[in-house]
Amino acid sequence: MASESYPLFESLDEARTAHVAGVDEAGRGPLAGAVFAAAVILDPARPIEGLNDSKKLTARRRELLFDQIRERALAWCIAEASPEEIDRINILQASLLAMQRAVSGLN
16 A cells, blocks of 8 residues: 555555654764654554654644654654763764664564
């Protein structure tokens, strides 16, 4: 099933992929604090209107979309890497660790 809202699913349908997880991090810029990552598996049968790059959205719209994502997603997870982990393995590796944890937390 192709999706106008999620064009990537078109090519993935051809590959017969069951689920696609998206993952991204936040917090790599600050000098202090944890780095966070979120992973989500969206349901192509339940597209979310207005879903876009978070940097292109207002804070209010991001909050509304967060609620819709939690309600409609097949699975989602938020994970972090601590400041101590960042100090020990560096910010890039800590970001990757947080993303790995988020994907592993998907049910």
